[in-house]
Amino acid sequence: MVYESGLELKTLLLLITDPDVVDVWDQPPAVSYVDPAGKERSHTFDFLATMIDGSKRAIAVKPYERVQKIDFESTLRLIGRQLPDGYAHQICLVTEQELDPIAVHNAELFHDYREPDKEADQAALSVTAKLVGAARLDELSAFIGLGPRGLHALIRLIKSRRLLLTHHERITPRTLVKPVEMH
Structure with a gap:
């Protein structure tokens, strides 16, 4: 590019x-x-x-x-x-x-953490499959138990629209996310 x-x-x-x-x-x-x-x-x-x-x-x-x-x-x-x-x-x-500076910041994170990590990605899917309502990324990452790899996997779930931000904000460990509602 x-x-x-x-x-x-x-x-x-x-x-x-x-x-x-x-x-x-x-x-x-x-x-x-x-x-x-x-x-x-x-x-x-x-x-x-x-x-x-x-x-x-x-x-x-x-x-x-x-x-x-x-x-x-x-x-x-x-x-x-x-x-x-x-x-x-x-x-x-x-x-x-x-x-939008927020969208640019988040795009930088999506780009930085774009590479799959099979173990962390699977663990993030398992943890978020049970999610009802909203939770902070750092809390979900703690349940995943893989340190920063868990947070990075959650960021990939946001990028792929499997998790949604509750507010339009810069993604940080304290960001609240919720599952995509199934219709």
């Missing part, structure tokens, strides 16, 4: 840790478009994300100040009207204003 800024890195982390995203292509092929003056130009999106439903999102990442200065939203609308068939179903613009 290639990223040129901290803003791109944060966006990439959010994409690669999102269970609804199945593939991320960084710096996909440029698309050509004709600007309002009739001049042919090209634009390279920062990412092309394929979603679980098969749809594709072309993602441009730019600092908010630059977006405003060059009226980049108008450029993206123009590009969107001229996109080749099948390139993307949606164009998204990400600036620092769209990035």
